[in-house]
Amino acid sequence: MEIKIKVENLTFYYGNFKALDNISIDIEDRKITALIGPSGCGKSTFIRTLNRMNDLIAGTKVEGTILLDGKDIMKNEIDAVELRKRVGLVFQKPNPFPKSIYENVVYGPKRHGIKNKAQLDEIVEKSLQGAALWDEVKDKLHGSALALSGGQQQRLCIARCLAMQPEVLLMDEPTSALDPIATMKIEELFETLKKNYAIVIVTHSMQQAGRISDNTGFFLNGELVEFGQTDILFTKPRDKRTEDYITGRFG
């Protein structure tokens, strides 16, 4: 077991509101970690801190340590640009650039120094295929990304992230707008990817968490109530609240 990201005593504030309270968690390499919990409990906030996206929100404060491969990302041992290249994030709400589909996908690779047209074309095809979008858009690659359906936009954002080949993939409800089949394809992709990457996904679907993840963390009101191997957490939760939640008895 190799730990890719080690989070220790992470506390996070939006202004005065404590959105994360003393979270410690180990994200293993080559594993899928699922995060579950009711809406508003801090899942998105948590994964956004992992690649320091929250730096961009004014009035936030963060305490604790996050180590990526042993290096403290909070102390700028890895700089934010490199960090974000290595730790890819797909947002909960799809946010394609107001550019063409093609330009959306090659945006990252181009920035990171790939100029060769053939290589870029290849990346586009591969990434879109990975995100199960290629067939639907291959004829309108140069059309606007904003003219896509909700689910298509979501997959485009996944493709955009895959194109960067990050070491860690953070996915905030990546399949929420997808039909079962597309979801299945994305899940298959994760299975492949996890051979090389660490993957963290936020999901509202217990089934999904159960199906694909190796470890699961249960968040509640900014706390990490329980974290452990998925099969154990779902079958023998240690905490009463976890049990209530996964059995749907909660609230």
Added chain:
Amino acid sequence: MEIKIKVENLTFYYGNFKALDNISIDIEDRKITALIGPSGCGKSTFIRTLNRMNDLIAGTKVEGTILLDGKDIMKNEIDAVELRKRVGLVFQKPNPFPKSIYENVVYGPKRHGIKNKAQLDEIVEKSLQGAALWDEVKDKLHGSALALSGGQQQRLCIARCLAMQPEVLLMDEPTSALDPIATMKIEELFETLKKNYAIVIVTHSMQQAGRISDNTGFFLNGELVEFGQTDILFTKPRDKRTEDYITGRFG
């Protein structure tokens, strides 16, 4: 059985792209109609035509008739403003106004002539409770709606729509960003609302469609492949493609 909305031979184009092909469907009053189908098949497009939101997109073209209570909405027998007041729509991607939570909810009622503060307060509380959001936001009603989590924004948009007390509710994946408990609450709400309203929901969850809907329509590539009573459609689909899709064998 009373038909609230009667759609006949509806065809819809984005530019040259035919997104809906000759759809005919009856939306019953006091029933829940679920629309399912793979991402990009035209579900959102379809429900947006029901309250003429697509009018607002340049370069679109629509053919066919849509009757609301027997009146042709395409022929301006009901004007678009009134139509939209009577046929509420919750978008797939939450789009709260950059205002406070409170202002988001009262936006519609205020504009429809309700000025009384007490009345507005009541509407806010009721709508937010209906959308299972009240407890989470009651202390920050005057905070920005943009500072809400993804799922909270989604529920806020539902509340905003409920506040208008429309006759027909169109919901585009209303629970996609919600955890099982919140989802359950919203579903319960639908059960209550359907006593008075016609409800149409787009969902990717077969389970959800099966759980709550009376009728289900299956879309594929802009066509309505099959439409009928939910239990029949899920157990004895007439069309091979429907069967493939609901059993997950598709694609």
Added chain:
Amino acid sequence: MKNEQKRKDRGRIGEFTIETILRFFAGISILTTIAIVWTLFSETIIFFKEVSITEFFTGTKWTPTLEPRHFGILPLFVGTMMIAIGASIIALPFGLGSAIYLSEYAPKRVRKIIKPLLEILAGIPSIVYGFFALTFITPILQKFLPQTQVFNAASASIAVGIMIIPMVASLSEDAMMAIPDSIRQGAYALGSTKFEVATKVIVPAALSGIGSAFVLAVSRAIGETMIVAIAAGQSPVLTFNPLKSIQTMTGFMVNISLGDIQHGTIEYKTVFAVGAMLFVITFVMNIIAKMIVNRYREEY
């Protein structure tokens, strides 16, 4: 229910009234143009009865108030262009740079202070710029380029450029600010530097607004008179040397129309001919600008 109906009717009538009023407002700009065209062109036609069109457009001497008279507009045209181009060279990069800084780099507090500060530049009367150019910029130029004349196009265009910086900066900044933050975050999440976010995502997305800002600013530069009159002198000579004294079309127009020249004479009518000419030039430039902006606009 009846009330409801009434309210609705009132609403509909209200909507209609509003649209009618707004249409009327928009009509005012058309009326303005018609009035301008009528004001300028009716006299211009008379002017061309006395002055040959060929001379006007191809002549290289502009001396309508001197003996012998010449009516070749090229010197004024070139002067105007030199000022407009020079001012653009200053204002566009500096303005856009400031806009990017304010929108993407500056902390909120800094932005709130600096933006209105820069806008003060737009409110300083142009006489001040004129004397600033004459007594401050020109001596600096002369230090580096001793052949610089006391009155010269370069220092005037620098001053004009400074004056229109806020136009470029403020309007472009607004356009960039209006890009939703989620787009920005998407770019950062892909490991972009600020520079890349700004230049590859935000600027292209805001291009329509930036283009408009440029057009407005350059228009302002073309229309500016006082600075040029003071700092560039009033020498309608055909030169491409920015270190020499020139005259612009607008400068000429102000001088004549507020000078001691007798009204109704051919000298006086030149004002209208020049004005009409300028109108046509800006018209053509606007069409070109539209084409350029449309070409590069990423409007999805």
Added chain:
Amino acid sequence: GSKSGNQSHQEPAVQEARLSGEIKIDGSSTVFPITEAIAEEFIAMYPEVKIPIGVSGTGGGFKKFVNKETDISNASRPIKDKEAEAAKGAGVEYIELKVAYDGLSVLVNPQNTWVDSLTVEELKKIWAPDSTVKTWKDVRPEWPAEEIKFYAPGTDSGTFDYFTEEINGKSGAIRQDFVASEDDNVLVQGIAGDKNALGFFGYAYYVENKDKLKVVKIDNGNGPVEPTFKTIQDGSYAPLSRPIFIYVNKAALERPEVKEFTIFYLEKAKEIVPQVGYVALPDEEYKKGLSLVK
């Protein structure tokens, strides 16, 4: 701060103070300071009278004058034939009143050690439309062969008009390679910053910038004369002292406030004109004017 240097305030004039109404004046910006100063004094005495004074140029002023939009027109040149015809056509009768002299001064840079005076002939040779003068040497052989830079007031100004008329014999006739500026202050800057400058403009601007400029004496056949208040007034500084005017609408003159103002103007001019940098006319000129008005 108010360091009142104004004597005319003490004059007891209150008893007549029942005049009211509006006297509309427009025209040359050169004459403006004089009319403004007179108006200031006049209002001190008759506070009920409003006197807005415009600055739309001699030509623009006459246009309004002819349209009966103004009662008095400031003019830095005499009315032209066409303008007079137009006035006649519109039924506007007027009287022309000289109110002051403006001595056109010819100037060079203080670093210019060689030029002290120029004859009218030389001026003409320099400024003629077909002039061949390029360097100082072309004017007088003993002067250096450095290229002269020419500066002149705006070609649309009365000053320019007068200079070309007097020196070159035809209004607007002049060599064409000069640098012009509407604003005499700007010309001051230009000449002060250019060693080989030669230019001309209003006397007042020279007076205020004596330290930056060197004035050239003009020799009209009677030896070099430097422009001073005295030489301009007594006519010995010739031919470059030009008169400036106001034109008064005769019909307006019927109105007591206009009449009173015009008389006041001519009576006070001698005292006030020098205060604003112009040269007062000899007394008899004002008397002549007064007789026209009364």
Added chain:
Amino acid sequence: MEVRTEQNIYKQKKSRNIRIRKAKNIIFYSIILGATGFGILVLGLLLYQILKTGLAWLSIDFIMNMPSRFPQKAGIKSALAGSIWVISLTALFSFPLGVGTALYLEEYSQKGTWLNKLLQLNISNLAGVPSIVYGMLGLAVFVKMLQFERSILSGALTLTLLILPVIIVASQEAIRSVPETLKQGSFALGVTKWQTITGVVLPYALPGILTGSILAISRAMGEAAPLIMVGAAGYVAFLPSSPLDSFTVLPIQIFNWTSRPQEEFKNIAAAGIIVLMALLLFANGAAVMLRNKYQNRMD
């Protein structure tokens, strides 16, 4: 997907690439900081020059006195009053007209029709018409045709036409930047177009509209030539009491003083400029504050 092997294409470039990009960022940052600094520096210089010469002459008397031929006694009262009149009326006319036209173009008129294109082109074109032409226009239309005479009203209407294009274009851009999803969200609630405009579009677009207005008013405040054309006076020793009165404005007064030969007048011109700028700050202050309040980045 064969991923690991491809990883190399980034790996090779990685560290160098990031260093270069970060360097670029820093260079760019310095450049734009410099660009902004340049503007501020020039502003500082200009203000310094103005204040240095003008401040000593600024006093209550200066503001409360009428113009005079004696610099020590000269004041700016009538010009200040005239400017306040003219600017207030101009703002009153131009703001609704400009924003209304922008709304019409962006929200009501059919995009892409030749009429719309013509209007659009026409407006950008008006932005390039020199102010003196507006002066001629004002003279012909407001002074003569509509018989408003050489009054504050004529002046304000002339300036309104002059600055309208800037307000329109800036407002249009601001209105155009309102996200479609927000407008749709509003329409979906069954509110009318105008309610959507007042409820969502204008609040979102307000900062941009205000910027346009600030720039436009700043321009109007400094214009002299077109007002001289429509008959603003150079000397006025009374306070206008109605929009139909004769008037003068600060820039004309200032211009008058700068063109005097006497040094003192140049100093009081500087003092006049200080007054003009104070008025400008005051007039724009409210707009700046409002804009700061509304200008927050939207999600």
